[in-house]
Amino acid sequence: MAEQAILSARDLDFFYGAAQALRHITLDIPAGRVTALIGPSGCGKSTFLRTINRMNDLVPGTRMAGSLTFQGQEIYAPGLDVTALRRRVGMVFQKPNPFPMSIYDNVAYGPRTHGERRRARLDELVETSLRAAAIWEEVRDRLKKSALGLSGGQQQRLCIARALAVEPEVLLMDEATSALDPISTARIEDLIGSLKERYTIVMVTHNMQQALRVSDRTAFFLSGELVEFSPTERLFSMPRDQRTEDYITGRFG
Amino acid sequence: MKRRIKPAEFAMQTLFLVCGLTAIAFVLLITVYLILAGLPAIREIGLTDFLLGRTWASTHATDPRFGILPMILTSVYGAAGAIVLGVPVGFFTALFLAKAAPPRLAGLIRPAVNLLAGIPSVVYGLVGMCVLVPALRAWLDLPAGDTLLAAMIVLAVMILPSVISVSDAALAAVPREYEEASLALGATPVETYLRVTAPAARGGVAAAVALGVGRAIGEAMAILMVAGNVANMPSLLSSVRFLTTGIAIEMNYAAPGSLQRQALFSIGLVLFFFIMVINILLNLALKRGREG
Ligand SMILES: Nc1ncnc2c1ncn2[C@@H]1O[C@H](COP(=O)(O)OP(=O)(O)OP(=O)(O)O)[C@@H](O)[C@H]1O
Ligand SMILES: [Mg+2]
Numbered sequence: 001m002a003e004q005a006i007l008s009a010r011d012l013d014f015f016y017g018a019a020q021a022l023r024h025i026t027l028d029i030p031a032g033r034v035t036a037l038i039g040p041s042g043c044g045k046s047t048f049l050r051t052i053n054r055m056n057d058l059v060p061g062t063r064m065a066g067s068l069t070f071q072g073q074e075i076y077a078p079g080l081d082v083t084a085l086r087r088r089v090g091m092v093f094q095k096p097n098p099f100p101m102s103i104y105d106n107v108a109y110g111p112r113t114h115g116e117r118r119r120a121r122l123d124e125l126v127e128t129s130l131r132a133a134a135i136w137e138e139v140r141d142r143l144k145k146s147a148l149g150l151s152g153g154q155q156q157r158l159c160i161a162r163a164l165a166v167e168p169e170v171l172l173m174d175e176a177t178s179a180l181d182p183i184s185t186a187r188i189e190d191l192i193g194s195l196k197e198r199y200t201i202v203m204v205t206h207n208m209q210q211a212l213r214v215s216d217r218t219a220f221f222l223s224g225e226l227v228e229f230s231p232t233e234r235l236f237s238m239p240r241d242q243r244t245e246d247y248i249t250g251r252f253g
Numbered sequence: 254m255k256r257r258i259k260p261a262e263f264a265m266q267t268l269f270l271v272c273g274l275t276a277i278a279f280v281l282l283i284t285v286y287l288i289l290a291g292l293p294a295i296r297e298i299g300l301t302d303f304l305l306g307r308t309w310a311s312t313h314a315t316d317p318r319f320g321i322l323p324m325i326l327t328s329v330y331g332a333a334g335a336i337v338l339g340v341p342v343g344f345f346t347a348l349f350l351a352k353a354a355p356p357r358l359a360g361l362i363r364p365a366v367n368l369l370a371g372i373p374s375v376v377y378g379l380v381g382m383c384v385l386v387p388a389l390r391a392w393l394d395l396p397a398g399d400t401l402l403a404a405m406i407v408l409a410v411m412i413l414p415s416v417i418s419v420s421d422a423a424l425a426a427v428p429r430e431y432e433e434a435s436l437a438l439g440a441t442p443v444e445t446y447l448r449v450t451a452p453a454a455r456g457g458v459a460a461a462v463a464l465g466v467g468r469a470i471g472e473a474m475a476i477l478m479v480a481g482n483v484a485n486m487p488s489l490l491s492s493v494r495f496l497t498t499g500i501a502i503e504m505n506y507a508a509p510g511s512l513q514r515q516a517l518f519s520i521g522l523v524l525f526f527f528i529m530v531i532n533i534l535l536n537l538a539l540k541r542g543r544e545g
Contacts, residue, residue, distance in 0.1 A: 055437060087439035097430035100453050109448070110438040159434070166438055 003030035006170065006200050007052060011066035014047055016059065021047040023224045024066070029217075034192060034201045036211035036232065039221035040247065045204040048221070049172050051075070052202065053089040054082050070170070087114060090163035094175040096155035098147035098162070103130075103139050106147045106158060110166035125165050133161035134191050153184025160191065164199075171195065173203040177210070189214050208248060212236055220244045284525070291522030294319070294515035303519060309484040309494075311503060311513040319516045321499070321523065327401065327487040328496045328527070331476065332469035334405030335412055340462055342409070343416030344451075350417070351424035352446050363421075370414035378478030381407040386479055393490065399481030401493045407475050412465035419464060423457020424450060456541045463535035470527050473497035496524045 005028035014022035021044045029035050037045040050056045051068060054075065068075045075085065087110075098106050107126045108116075116122055126143070130136040135157040139150070147158055156176060163171060173192075177185040192201060192214045205211050211218050212232060219229040220241075228235060228244045239245040258266075295303050298319045306320015346366075350359050385406060390398030427450045435445040451458070473495070481492025482502055494502070500517050507514035 053437060055433065058433070058436070083439040083441055085439075086437055091437040093430065093433065093437075095430060097428070097434045099431055099434065099449055109435070110440075113435075113438060113440045113444055113448075162434070162438070 003033065005029060006031035006071060007202070008069045009048075009067070010069075012048075012051070012068050013065040014044070014051055014056070015063045015065075016047075017061045021224050022051070025226045027219060027226055027229045029200065029202060031200050032196060032198075033216040034196050034203065034214055035217045035219065036215035037202065037204045037219050037221060038206070038208060038211055038247075039227075041206075043221040044224045045221055046174055047224075049091075049174050049202060049204055052170070052172055053086050053091055055086075055091065057082065087166050088168050089170040089172060090166065090168035091172045092156070092159050092163055092174070092176045095179055096152055096159055098150070098155050098158050100146065100148055102144050103147045103150070103158060104143040107162050107165045110162060114166060126161075129161040129165040130158075132164050132195065133157045134187060134194075135161060151184075153180045153187065156180060156184065156188060157191065160188070164195075168199065170200045170202065173201065175204050175206060178206060185210075208236070220247060222247070287518065287522045287525050290515070290518035292519070294512055294519040295522075297512060298516065298519075303516075304523070307486060309499070311507075311516060317512070319512070321496070321520055323484045323486045324494055324496045324499045324520065325523065327480075327493040328470055328524075330401060330487050331404050331408055331480075331493075331495060332466045334401070335408035335469040336462055336465055338405060339409035339412045339465060340416055340458075343413050343461065343465075344420050344458060346413075347417045347420035347424055348446055348451065351421050352450060353442070366414050366417050369410075370418075374411065374472060374475040375478075377407055377411055378475035381475060381479040395490060397481065397492065399479055399492050400490050401480065401487050402489050404476040404480040404493065404495070407479055408469045408472060411472060411475060412468050415464045415468060416461045419461040420454070420458055423454040423460070426457070427453045456538060459538035459541065460535060463531055463538050467528060467531045467535065470524070470531065471497065473501050477501055496520055496527075500524075 007029040009025045009027050012022055012025040013020060025048060037048065039045055047056065051064060052070070052075065056062050056064075064076055070085065070089065074080070099109060101109070104126055107129050108122045111122060111125050116125070127136065130139060135154060138154060139158070142149075147155065150158060156179075160171075160176075177188050180188065189210060192203070195201060196216075203215065215232045217229065218232040218235045220227045220235065220239075220243075222243055228239060228241045230240070235244065236248055239248060245251075298306075303319055303321060304325065305322050306318060307322050308318040308320045309323060310316070310318040346362075350362055354362065381403060386398035386403050388398070389395065389400065389403055431449050431453055432445050435449045436442070440448070476495055477498045480495065480498060482494045482498055483492040484494040484499065485491050487493045500520050503513065504517055507517055
């Protein structure tokens with residue numbers, strides 16, 4: 001295998017109570033690449049994404065089986081430090097959700113949580129994160145102003161900056177552009193392209209054009225199963241599975 | 254264009270209107286009455302002597318004094334003490350209820366809190382008098398346990414239910430997305446509640462404080478039974494008299510038409526003024542809380 005897998009699922013099952021949301025998922029997510037998860041609503045994309053940083057722990061009565069590893073470490077190992085995991089695996093949500101605080105405090109929140117108190121270091125982290133999220137120029141003069149005064153697209157880039165500020169290795173994005181206008185979406189797609197040099201990105205999207213534009217690999221989910229996982233261009237030009245072809249040509253979904 | 258209104262509809266609307274106007278009329282009536290009844294004594298004593306006088310000796314045969322500063326300060330300190338003791342406890346109880354408690358335990362605590370709100374204040378006074386006051390005397394080795402401290406503690410317990418329920422509602426209204434964002438950044442649940450949820454609910458917490466102050470300033474019966482009721486300049490471990498208890502104690506025997514009796518109405522006016530200010534602050538806090 002040429003590419004190094006940073007995340008590996010082996011026969012991963014996931015249950016909400018008695019309902020099974022993921023069935024025998026086996027895939028390797030390559031480091032330093034953008035992996036897109038596509039599939040019809042309810043097929044388990046978000047569920048899979050949220051097993052990676054264990055956000056599913058918040059839902060009572062859930063259960064997993066099989067194996068899911070991050071850099072060789074079992075994510076669901078008993079006694080695993082979930083906060084340390086989430087620090088290394090950041091997440092951007094569908095709806096922009098900046099805290100009702102200043103722009104600066106939003107970005108500094110993560111580093112402060114992890115014990116960073118030095119003012120100079122925080123200033124530096126805030127600036128580099130905002131620059132990396134391509135929003136620095138727009139907010140440099142209003143860092144002390146409330147983040148809620150930003151536009152939706154700016155808020156989402158701020159949320160990306162906030163996630164980057166804890167210096168994660170993986171960034172999970174769950175339909176991060178679906179609440180945004182086309183221009184903001186294009187900016188975030190550009191941003192994803194520039195981030196993949198330093199981060200592994202796993203993104204859920206309903207927009208197949210978007211998957212095609214920004215991702216290196218695409219995984220097609222259907223009813224909790226992984227149907228096909230291929231290099232993006234190949235999946236869209238020469239799908240191996242009939243169901244993939246039906247979905248990408250819009251015959252169902 | 255004229256809208257035809259059914260007779261039944263019209264009757265009900267008139268009834269609602271009359272009820273609403275009645276409420277307003279009572280507020281106006283009380284306000285006007287208090288002002289009319291309260292002003293003469295203030296005019297006779299002098300506003301500064303009345304508000305800032307340090308001695309209350311309303312029944313002194315030759316040289317009666319009507320300074321209510323001790324009572325004003327006692328009411329303010331008493332309310333402040335109740336807030337300092339009651340709000341943190343109430344707030345953390347609410348935080349626990351809204352965020353951390355298992356649903357079944359929360360389902361047990363919430364009715365208990367509501368029950369606490371329904372206990373008549375004289376019962377708080379009784380328990381304070383029979384349990385708290387002797388306990389304070391023994392622990393702190395005081396000549397008497399009837400003190401400002403005892404009153405503060407009783408008031409703190411009395412404001413708990415409203416502090417808890419208002420904070421609980423404010424905390425429950427904090428969008429789940431904020432908490433998810435914080436957890437996803439690697440914060441622990443406790444860090445999340447303290448650094449994200451609680452600040453986001455601060456408008457509601459301010460409302461809880463204002464509500465608590467209003468209750469603490471206005472309460473009379475319970476503290477009458479535990480505060481000792483001597484009109485001293487207040488200190489934590491001495492017997493004190495509140496604005497409310499000041500009125501309650503002397504009204505029985507103040508001769509009609511006497512300056513003493515009129516001065517009691519003036520105390521009522523001061524109290525009314527306090528409550529008005531607190532209500533305005535409360536409304537501002539609630540509005541701020543709603544606007545996020
Ligand atoms: N908190 C939950 N409790 C119970 N069932 C859930 C929960 N979240 C998701 N599910 C179920 O799990 C299945 C997969 O849901 P999931 O949210 O992962 O789908 P999705 O692919 O992200 O869909 P969408 O494109 O609509 O976001 C669905 O059947 C859904 O009803
Ligand atoms: Mg989803």
